[in-house]
Amino acid sequence: MATRADEPADPDRPRARRPSNGAVLLWVVGLTGLILVIGLLTGTGVRLVSLLVFLPAFAAAFADVRQTVFTACWSIAAMALSLAYHPAPDQGDDIAALTLTVIFGVLSVLGCRYRIGHENEMLRLRSTATAMQRSILRPLPLLTDQVLMDGVYEPLQEDKLVGGDIYDLAASPYGTRVLIGDVQGKGLPAIGTAFAVIGAFREAAYRETTLPGLVNALEEAVVRHNAIAAEADEPERFVTALVLCIDDSPTVQAICCGHPRPYLVGPGAAVSVLLDEADLPLGLGSLASAARTVGRFDFPFDTTLLLCTDGLTEARAPDGTFFPLRKRLAENAELPPNRLARSLHTVSRAFAAGHQQDDIAVLALRRATAEGRSPAA
Incomplete structure (x- = not known):
């Protein structure tokens, strides 16, 4: 149906502001x-x-x-x-x-x-x-029987709703699988790689019985996508990722593929989780001399597990100083997950004087209480 030039056709579509x-x-x-x-x-x-x-x-x-x-x-x-x-x-x-x-x-x-x-x-x-963003990245918060995940996602270019950072959560039969990642580069090709990783995660999270099997499926998805990109003379890309499995036990399984470490935030303190950093990003697994290893760490009920991309860890002030993430985490350790993530995002933007250098994803996870448990869609 034809529409007037000064008026969008869809009444639900946001309209540009006009003077009265x-x-x-x-x-x-x-x-x-x-x-x-x-x-x-x-x-x-x-x-x-x-x-x-x-x-x-x-x-x-x-x-x-x-x-x-x-x-x-x-x-x-x-x-x-x-x-x-x-x-x-x-x-x-x-x-x-x-x-x-x-x-x-x-x-x-x-x-x-x-x-x-x-x-x-x-x-x-x-x-x-x-x-498209709703297809790639589901709106936060997300809740499963094991965990509540909330946070902030902001692409580098404010006129775009989707960037190179990705996240997802799946309530699989083997526990809650969590993904956070960062696609190399920007623009539509990076979004295409993000589609490939998210799609592979949503399928393999329910199929693969082990965390290494899930990560191998993500690796294969990036390799296949890079092969298709090479045929179109587009650059191949890798993806840094952190993949977790959280079940009813106090221990979390994790595989880090070149991604920033998570933090455990408790009363008045923030501790960086030590994981094997030798694992290469997704798409570069063939260069590794050994298979990816599974790390384990405790995740108590009274702590928040913070996951982020390098848009937060590498935020810099105008003088080149890096954002003091651990200090800010300790100062805001008492905040609930949603407020903690938003506070870090706000403080980092102020620290960088409003100059955002990269996409930002900040996820705060808490163990789900028995009263609030509900499977994620």
């Missing part, structure tokens, strides 16, 4: 009055009134098509009345001024239609990106 008709009317009348008053006071009314030719151009930059049409008609009418009241010695000058005003008005309306058409296209793309 009253605001546009007040702005046009006020600016016109200001020009006329200054012209009368300085005795240059006819010359200053020619500035009205630019009113539609200003309106085209922020108003909708109807408001721009109104502004163009207003400027033409105001110009005609001014020239009729103070005609120029040469009638040809008046005709030229009025013709120029009409031309500027028409061009402004056409420019406004083009701008709004472009904005609506961006809104449609953003709506598509929202749907």
Whole structure:
């Protein structure tokens, strides 16, 4: 169905902000009055009134098509009345001024239609990106019988909803499997690799009985995706990842594939979990001399397990100083998971003076209580 150029077709799609008709009317009348008053006071009314030719151009930059049409008609009418009241010695000058005003008005309306058409296209793309993000990254928080996961996800480019950082959680028959990862690079190719890893995780998390089997499935997915990318002359990519298995026992199984270490945050303290860092990122497993190893650590009920990507660990201040993550964790150790993740994100943005260098994913996990247990979809 055809739609107007100044209006998105889908009522559920977010719309660009437009000034109200009253605001546009007040702005046009006020600016016109200001020009006329200054012209009368300085005795240059006819010359200053020619500035009205630019009113539609200003309106085209922020108003909708109807408001721009109104502004163009207003400027033409105001110009005609001014020239009729103070005609120029040469009638040809008046005709030229009025013709120029009409031309500027028409061009402004056409420019406004083009701008709004472009904005609506961006809104449609953003709506598509929202749907794609929901397919790749499920909204937080997520809850299973074993764990509650909450946190913050923010891509590097604020006009994009999906970046290279990924996460997921699966309530498998073998315990809750958790994934956090970071795809090398940015842009659509990185998102394609993210699709491959997330899809493989969601299938293999329920199929593979062991954590190494799950990680091997993710490795194979990245290798296959890189093979397809190579055929299209696109660069191959690797993925740093941390994969966990949390069941009803106090011990968590973990395989780290070149990813930043997790932290255990308890009352007044934050401890980095020591895991084998020799394991290579996904996509580079063939370069390793031995199979990936499973690490184990305790995850008590009264602690928060914090997972993050290097967008947080490598955040830097303008002077190059790295974000003191462990210190900030200890200072905020008493916060619940959702507030802890959001606090770290807010503080890191302030530390970096608002200059974000990479995608950021911060996940805070707590053991689920018996009262709040519910399987994740």
